[in-house]
Amino acid sequence: MGLDQPRLNDAGEDVWIDVIQKMDEVYSDLIQSQTELEDKNDALEEADEFIRSVLGAMTDVLIVCDAHGRIQQVNPALVSMTGQSEDVLLGTPFADLFAEEDKDKAGGFLDLLVVGKDVAPCDVGLRVKEGPAAVVALNCRPRHDHRGRLAGMVMVGRPIGELQRAYRELDAAHEQLSQAQQRLLVSEKMAALGRLVAGVAHELNNPISFVFGNMYALKRYGSAIKKYLTASDNHVSRQEMEALRKDLKIDKVLRDIGPLVDGTLEGAERVRDIVEDLRRFSSNQQEAPETFNVVRLMHTAVDWVIKAQRIKPGITFNAPDCLEMTSRKGHVHQIVVNLVQNAADVLSGREDGTIDLSCSSENGTIVIRVADNGTGIAQAEMDKLFEPFFTTKPIGSGTGLGLYVSYNMALKLGGDLQAANRPEGGAEFTLRIPDHVPQTV
Ligand SMILES: Nc1ncnc2c1ncn2[C@@H]1O[C@H](COP(=O)(O)OP(=O)(O)O)[C@@H](O)[C@H]1O
Ligand SMILES: [Mg+2]
Numbered sequence: 001m002g003l004d005q006p007r008l009n010d011a012g013e014d015v016w017i018d019v020i021q022k023m024d025e026v027y028s029d030l031i032q033s034q035t036e037l038e039d040k041n042d043a044l045e046e047a048d049e050f051i052r053s054v055l056g057a058m059t060d061v062l063i064v065c066d067a068h069g070r071i072q073q074v075n076p077a078l079v080s081m082t083g084q085s086e087d088v089l090l091g092t093p094f095a096d097l098f099a100e101e102d103k104d105k106a107g108g109f110l111d112l113l114v115v116g117k118d119v120a121p122c123d124v125g126l127r128v129k130e131g132p133a134a135v136v137a138l139n140c141r142p143r144h145d146h147r148g149r150l151a152g153m154v155m156v157g158r159p160i161g162e163l164q165r166a167y168r169e170l171d172a173a174h175e176q177l178s179q180a181q182q183r184l185l186v187s188e189k190m191a192a193l194g195r196l197v198a199g200v201a202h203e204l205n206n207p208i209s210f211v212f213g214n215m216y217a218l219k220r221y222g223s224a225i226k227k228y229l230t231a232s233d234n235h236v237s238r239q240e241m242e243a244l245r246k247d248l249k250i251d252k253v254l255r256d257i258g259p260l261v262d263g264t265l266e267g268a269e270r271v272r273d274i275v276e277d278l279r280r281f282s283s284n285q286q287e288a289p290e291t292f293n294v295v296r297l298m299h300t301a302v303d304w305v306i307k308a309q310r311i312k313p314g315i316t317f318n319a320p321d322c323l324e325m326t327s328r329k330g331h332v333h334q335i336v337v338n339l340v341q342n343a344a345d346v347l348s349g350r351e352d353g354t355i356d357l358s359c360s361s362e363n364g365t366i367v368i369r370v371a372d373n374g375t376g377i378a379q380a381e382m383d384k385l386f387e388p389f390f391t392t393k394p395i396g397s398g399t400g401l402g403l404y405v406s407y408n409m410a411l412k413l414g415g416d417l418q419a420a421n422r423p424e425g426g427a428e429f430t431l432r433i434p435d436h437v438p439q440t441v
Contacts (some may be wrong), residue, residue, distance in 0.1 A: 001318065002035070002137065011062055013274060014071065017215070018422055024234075025075075031178050038217055042088050052103055055075035055076065056075065056076050057072075058075050058077055059077055059159075059162065060077060060136075060156050060158045060159075060216075061074075061075065061078040061081055061126070061136060061157045061159070062074060062075040062077070062078060062154070062155070062156055063075045063078060063097065063154075063155040063157075064126065064143065064152065064153075064155075065094040065126065065152050065153060065155075066151065066152040066155050067150055068151050068152055068238060069093050069094050069107075069110050070091050070092065070093060070094070071090055071091060071094050072090065072152065073082065073090075074090070075088055078126075080098065081126060081128055081134055081159070082126065082127060082128060082129065083129030083130075084388060085252060087227065087304045094106070094108040094155070096127075097126055097127060097134075098124055098125065098127065099125030099126065099127055099133035100126070101125065102124040102125050102133075103124070106124060107123065108157075109140050109153060110153060113140075113142045113150060114150060115303050116359035119140040119141075119153075119346055121136075121137065121138065121139050121140075121171040122138055123135050123136070123137055123138070124136060124138050126157065134159055134161065135159075135160045135161070136157030136158055136159050136160060137157065137158045137160055137163065137312035138155055138156070138157040139155070139156050139157075140153055140154070140155045140280060141153065141154050141155075142154075142356070144264050144332070145166055145393075149332075158273040163324050166379075167233055173354075174359070175401065177261060184388065185405060187399070187401070188399055188401035188404075188405045189334065189405075190280070190282075190386065191399050191401070192281075192334070192337060192338065192341065192402065193281065193282055195308065195341060196281075196304045196305065196308065196337065197308075198307065198308035199273065199305055199307035199308035200278055200304055200307075201305065202302060202307040202308070202330075203274055203307060204271060204274055204275075205273075206270075207263045207266075207268070207270040208267070208271060208340070210263065210264075210267040211271070212265050213265040214260050214261075214263055214264040214267070215264065216258055217390055218257070218260055218261070218264070221253040221256065221260075222249065222258060223249040224249070224253055225248075225250070225253060227244070227248060227284075228241075228244055228245065228248055228250050231244050231394075266296075274300075277300055277333065280329060280330040281333060281334060281337075281360060283330065286329075287328050287329070287330050287331075288325055289326050289328055289330075289436075290326065290327075290329055291325070291326045292300040292324070292325065292327075292329050293322045293323065294322065294323050294324070294325050294332065294366055294368070295319045295321060295322055295323050295359055297329065297332060297333055298317075298319070298336055298359055299317075299335065300333070300355060301337045301340055302315060302317075302334055302336075302340050302355075303338040304337060305337060305338075305340045305341050305344050306344065306371055307394055308329065309348065310349075311348070311349060311350065311351060311353070312346045312391065313343075313344060313354055313355050313372075314353065314354040314355070315349070315354070315355050316354065316355075316356045316357065317357050317358075318357070318359075319354070319356035319357070319358055319360070320357035320359075321361060323366065324362055324375075325433070325436070326435065326436045326437060327413055327433060327434075327435070327436070327437040328412075328413060328437060331412065331413055332413070332433065334405070334406070334409065335406040335410060335417070335431055336368065336370070336400040336431075337411055337427045338403065338405070338406045339370040339431070340357075340370055342371055342402060342403070342427075342429075343355045343372035343374065343427070345393065345397075345398075346372055346374030346375055346427070347373070347374050352373070352376075353372065353373065353374070354372065354373050355370065355371070355372050355373070356369070356370075356371045357370055357371075358368065361435060364434060364435055364436070365415070365432050365435065366432070366433050366434075366435050367430065367431070367432050367434075368430070368431040368433075369383075369428060369429070369430050370424055370428070370429045370431075371426060371427065371428035371429070372426045372428075373422075373424075373425055374425055374427060375425050375426075375427075376421040376422070376425055376426055377421055377427050382419065382429050384407055385403050385419050386403050386404055386407040386417075386419075387402060387404060388403065388404040389404075390399065390403075390404075392411065398425065399419045403417075405420075406431075410431055410433060413434070414432045414433065414434045414438040415431065415433030415434060416431075416432055417429065417430070417431050418430045418432075
């Protein structure tokens with residue numbers, strides 16, 4: 001400030017300083033409000049965008065209207081279904097969206113909400129661009145303002161066509177899954193059958209060679225008797241007949257014929273039983289429960305498996321001669337075969353392998369144990385044993401389905417199957433099944 005200019009007095013200066021300070025404050029307040037406003041605007045835009053993207057992602061249709069039934073908000077799904085733009089729809093009565101026959105019903109929604117009642121979910125038709133109305137499963141809820149007063153309602157509709165398609169797809173997926181499961185069961189059974197074939201062939205060989213032997217003997221006996229009878233017809237002398245009788249061993253032949261025929265029949269029956277067991281084993285039909293001797297069934301299962309082993313493990317059997325049960329014989333047979341097969345697998349190549357089997361009846365439950373002196377089961381594998389495809393066998397030798405299938409069969413028979421390690425080493429599987437299969441399974 002120059003010396004020749006008039007000086008303001010102190011009080012005048014203070015006023016100016018005050019004014020400038022106030023202006024500064026106002027200015028900074030202004031800047032502050034401006035930034036806040038911009039932030040709020042950004043947040044608002046973001047929220048708006050967020051809501052739009054959520055509404056846009058909905059496949060269900062959305063209609064929001066005010067307390068007078070005028071549309072306030074719709075989503076793209078509704079726009080594309082009705083073929084009318086959002087701008088056209090906003091502010092129009094919501095009831096106009098509905099097909100003629102459902103207009104009255106929809107129009108009553110607000111009346112119900114006004115008196116505090118609920119609108120039950122229902123199927124209604126919506127007018128569409130062209131063609132018949134699109135039926136949606138509609139949910140209608142009230143909307144309240146910040147004071148808790150009814151401000152309108154929100155309707156969400158799921159196109160039934162889409163629902164039905166989803167159901168159909170679910171159904172098809174379910175069907176595919178059960179078919180795949182069925183195929184899995186069949187392939188496990190076929191794999192088991194493949195392994196058993198050698199054992200079964202051996203089993204069949206015994207009675208068949210027995211029947212053959214007997215038939216040859218019977219044929220010889222037949223010609224001896226024929227010779228003797230021809231001589232008798234030719235009126236040969238009594239002494240000659242006696243000599244012939246001795247020569248042809250007719251008395252022995254007559255003595256032997258009965259037991260020979262019985263033995264042959266028994267052999268043929270045995271063949272029939274084996275074929276029957278085999279048929280049952282390979283059958284994919286749900287079989288009806290029948291009464292059978294489970295101990296005999298265990299013997300057959302063991303015979304089938306062991307006969308096919310190169311080095312045969314020792315077998316101990318702790319069971320009465322006969323224990324009857326009424327159950328699905330094929331299932332029980334398949335479980336026992338699987339358990340014995342696993343025991344034989346773990347003992348394969350060993351000279352000192354033993355499989356210990358037992359069967360007892362405890363308060364209406366048949367308890368079958370199959371134990372071996374193999375490697376046992378590693379603790380980490382204990383939980384996985386019954387999972388499908390869990391196998392520790394090389395590719396080609398194990399399917400990993402034997403225990404899975406067996407476990408599920410045991411459940412189906414109303415029982416269960418458990419695995420454990422024996423204190424003396426080796427694994428032990430315990431199958432428990434009711435001696436009468438429950439009616440419901
Ligand atoms: N007696 C057993 N001793 C040791 N491990 C066993 C025994 N039985 C089953 N396991 C284990 O359980 C796995 C699954 O058995 P399983 O379901 O029958 O399929 P797979 O025999 O085809 O491997 C076997 O690979 C094996 O590791
Ligand atoms: Mg197996």
